[in-house]
């Protein structure tokens with residue numbers, strides 16, 4: 001008997017070869033012949049979740065991106081480590097499910113992080129095409145509703161945030177946030193998830209204003225609102241110069257209905273409350289018999305795009321005529337710009353199917369006084385509202401083609417296979433300003449920076465002994481967003497706090513690290529930055545071409561560099577034996593940094609007075625680094 005051939009292993013080898021060739025900028029013809037001879041374009045490696053399309057996006061090779069898409073590359077690879085199981089919800093209120101995380105960037109996200117519109121649009125358009133096709137197939141029964149390639153159809157879990165049934169039977173809590181704004185929560189797995197938050201008011205205001213301004217007739221309006229929540233939009237409808245003659249609200253949740261009753265909504269003139277889900281009424285005389293509506297607005301919770309699309313199908317029966325306006329709160333993939341973009345377009349196309357014309361407009365609805373909690377953070381992106389000819393769609397999150405400020409380097413000297421601290425600094429500084437510090441392991445610890453030499457939100461070097469005591473059972477502690485992370489081996493890390501509120505500095509006697517200490521870490525950072533700049537310039541001069549260096553090795557450490565096209569640098573120092581960490585640096589940049597720093601409006605990247613530290617970034621970087629094989 002002949003030997004068994006392991007085809008998956010061969011595919012993996014070819015896939016790796018293909019990715020490597022792309023990253024090495026091999027000639028396009030070589031890459032094409034690799035694909036022609038069987039290298040799988042759908043391949044996604046386990047170590048980094050990288051696909052050929054990711055690699056082409058990293059190297060900004062548009063021609064290759066087009067070629068790979070033409071050959072069947074998966075546009076949303078990375079959405080969940082190869083098998084897509086994200087749910088696109090039909091309303092805003094996704095219950096905090098992130099569609100991607102730091103290891104789950106799609107190739108489109110990478111293009112976006114480079115501000116590469118050409119590549120981004122090629123991938124996005126492929127996304128629209130593929131998702132439309134999958135929608136069509138599923139609606140004709142040609143595809144199982146939980147196909148692993150389709151973004152929209154699969155429920156990720158059955159918590160109250162993603163299952164309508166569970167949501168409707170869970171307890172809701174109405175309260176005020178710390179800025180005094182109304183907020184409505186449910187608890188999912190012990191975490192409070194905002195169903196509706198007062199800071200979304202500007203989005204609702206923009207919606208009502210745009211609808212109202214575009215109505216040819218404003219008297220005797222008939223308005224239908226699906227999903228009361230905090231009643232923000234209903235209050236705004238009621239506050240119009242000519243309030244609706246008829247105002248129908250569909251709401252199924254018993255706690256919301258109780259809240260409505262407590263606030264006398266059942267008594268308001270012209271208001272009719274239909275207690276139940278829209279699905280219960282949409283074909284019933286009770287609703288249809290009320291006559292066509294001039295305005296229909298939908299903002300539910302825990303429903304997905306399939307539900308929303310079903311609702312679209314009923315619009316011709318609900319709207320009063322060509323002058324009528326329809327709008328919905330668009331949270332389609334709102335935590336990821338690519339999915340958001342793809343699904344905004346898909347909804348537009350599906351609305352066109354039923355004769356609705358779409359117009360979009362923008363609204364910046366960033367919270368003025370952001371409350372730092374998980375829910376708020378995941379939605380605290382720049383908001384966008386989109387106006388329709390026959391309605392208005394409001395969308396959280398916006399495409400980010402603005403400049404991206406990134407500059408990072410690591411400092412310190414390695415021991416074992418462990419990686420040393422990371423520092424980030426704004427690119428404009430001619431001297432080194434440390435805006436982030438993270439250390440995993442080292443024998444020769446840096447000393448604390450001189451007073452006044454580091455920015456708020458940048459870590460202080462503290463005693464490993466003190467840390468070790470605190471975190472004895474835990475090798476990595478992120479107990480609070482503004483907390484101290486400790487590594488099992490010592491040192492530092494973070495405080496995102498105002499120094500005045502931070503823990504008091506350790507006394508000299510408490511600082512055993514000084515005996516074996518290296519330079520103060522701010523000095524060390526400057527030194528590394530200087531070395532990198534000099535080497536970079538030297539390489540450029542010597543090569544006489546547009547060449548850059550990506551690493552160098554001494555007998556005691558190895559320095560890895562990733563420089564983005566926009567000129568920012570990511571640097572790590574490791575043990576000299578470590579293999580290339582270029583991909584890891586790229587991942588830190590395209591993953592945690594873009595996700596939690598660049599796209600986080602709470603981080604002021606231009607600031608020379610404040611660091612960029614934040615819980616999500618730190619946790620993601622730590623998890624990414626600790627997951628590396630060299631860390632094992």
Ligand SMILES: C[S@@+](CC[C@H](N)C(=O)[O-])C[C@H]1O[C@@H](n2cnc3c(N)ncnc32)[C@H](O)[C@@H]1O
Nearest residue numbers: 227228229230231232233253277278299300301
């Ligand atoms: C995000 S809130 C709406 C917020 C509202 N737009 C406002 O301005 O305050 C979602 C509401 O939709 C309701 N809801 C959930 N599923 C629904 C369904 N199938 N039909 C009608 N309402 C639903 C929820 O109970 C909740 O009150």
